[in-house]
Amino acid sequence: MAFETFQQEYLQMPAVTRAYTTACVLTTAAVQLEVITPFQLYFNPDLIFKNYQVWRLVTNFLFFGPVGFNFLFNMIFLYRYCRMLEEGSFRGRTADFVFMFLFGGLLMTLFGMFVTLVFLGQAFTIMLVYIWSRRNPAVRMNFFGLLNFQAPFLPWVLMAFSLLLGNSVIVDLLGIAVGHVYYFLEDVFPRQLGGVRLLQTPSILVWVFDRDDDPAYTPLHEDAPGGYAWGAEPQEPRDEGEREGQPDDADG
Incomplete structure (x- = not known):
C-alpha cells in the first residue's frame, strides 16, 4: 500500500520536477x-575545458552532499518550489520552464568560475525559491513556528539560517542574484515603458516540450502551501488584499 501511494505520488509529479529530483536522488545514492x-x-573549469569532462557542467547541480539533514533540507525545498513553479506560473509552459533551468544554470556556471564553488545545486534551489517568492508576494509564511513573514523574504531567511549553521552564504547569494536577474528580465523589464521581453524561449524547446499538454499529473496548485510545513498550521487570510483562495503558508 505504501509503495503504491508513493508510486502514485511520484507519477503525479510534473515532468521537469520529476526528472530533476530523480536525478538528484539517484546521484546521491550512487555516491552513498x-x-x-x-x-x-564537482565543477572544475580546467577539467571541463581542458580534459573535456563536460558532464561536470550538469553533475555539479545534482549532488547536495551525503545523506543527512542538509541533503533532506535541500531536497524538500527543491521538490516543493520546483513543483509549485511548474504547476503554477509555468503551468502549460514546459518549454519556458526548461529554458529558465538552462538560463539559470548557465549564469551560475559563469559566476561559479569566479567564486570557486564546486557544487551549485543549493544555489539553484535558492534561485527557484526566489522566483516563486517574488511571484507570490502576498503569501504569508512561518519558519519553524518562530518567525512570520511575507514570501519575498523567504530566500533571505534561508540565507540567515544557513549562516547560523556555519555555512558560507556565497551559495545563497549566488542563487538570489541569478533568480533576481531572471525575475527582472522576465517579469519586470518587459512591463516597463518601452520594455521588451529579452528572454525568448528557443523554438526547438517549444517544439520538444510544448507540442501537447501533459495530462500525466495532478496539479499541486500554487494556492496550496508553498513549502514543507514545519509543524505550523496555515492561518486564514486576514484581509481582502490576499489572493482569492490563497491560504497563509506554513513553510520552512
Missing part, C-alpha cells in the same frame, strides 16, 4: 553506494 565519488562530479 560508492559507485561514483564526488570528485567525479
